[in-house]
Amino acid sequence: MIKVLVVDDEPQIARALRINLTAHGYEVRTAADGAGALRAAASAAPDVVVLDLGLPDMDGGEVIAGLRGWTDAPIIVLSGRAASADKIAALDAGADDYVTKPFDVGELLARVRAATRRRGGDAEPAVVTFGETNVDLAARTVHKGNAEVRLTPTEWQLLEVLLRNPGKLVAQRQLLHQVWGPGYDRETNYLRQYMAQLRRKLEADPARPAHLLTEPGMGYRFRP
Structure with missing residues (x-):
């Protein structure tokens, strides 16, 4: 079972993602802040991370940097920050994809599927x-x-x-x-x-x- 870590401090969003991802066959863990995300990632070794940037204890960019220190799991940023500068900064820090809020759940599920396919060896050409x-x-x-x-x-x-x-x-x-x-x-x-x-x-x-x-x-x- 593919493991997904959802990191978001908005309980309703985290719950909605957990329900939808679980319904599609994913094993889901959630975290509400950056420190919890890093702990959960270290213990669960997720296959994909869905990460909000606006966390209460640290910026999402710091979480990306922390994850990239030891894992190549795809990171999909899910954020209300729509400015190009924020997107570029997240991608340069090591994120693989960027989805802005409000978002379509179906589109996000497609992004998760694409990320897991690439990691599983069906990679897009460089x-x-x-x-x-x-x-x-x-x-x-x-x-x-x-x-x-x-x-x-x-x-x-x-x-x-x-x-x-x-x-x-x-x-x-x-x-x-x-x-x-x-x-x-x-x-x-x-x-x-x-x-x-x-x-x-x-x-x-x-x-x-x-x-x-x-x-x-x-x-x-x-x-x-």
Whole structure:
């Protein structure tokens, strides 16, 4: 049975996650603060950690650093902090994924499944190649031909979401939530602007993209 450690100081959220994860066959432990999370992780050796950043005794970033000192278990941050700087800081500290509150339980369960699949050996490729572009997801670098391509943090986040879902339609709302956070559901102009920038930087013919595709009225798709 896959073990999940849920770390959140909001009892209703921790309870809801415990119920839903248990119903889907996971063994669940919970902790309400950072110290408890580190103790639980040391004793239970979870396969996945779902971690809130706003804990009462220490910042979630410190918990990530503490966990990364001895375990490579996937860490999915579940936080009300929607700013890009918070997401980047958590990912740079060692988190594997970032979900903003309020969240969809079904989406979070899908993230947990994806994290456990990757850890179980069905890993996503570290480098994604399309056309003349090579994206190293681990090193967070992009090259087109022999030249390095500089992406803004927002461009990188948008590209990463699409590359981690090859061939799949990623809805506008999902992209807006994951990249910009809740409250941006209607800001589809952001997506148009940043997708145009990515195409100019990465596509051979930005006017006729072959890989970063628009599904009108629905979302976007990465075609390898």
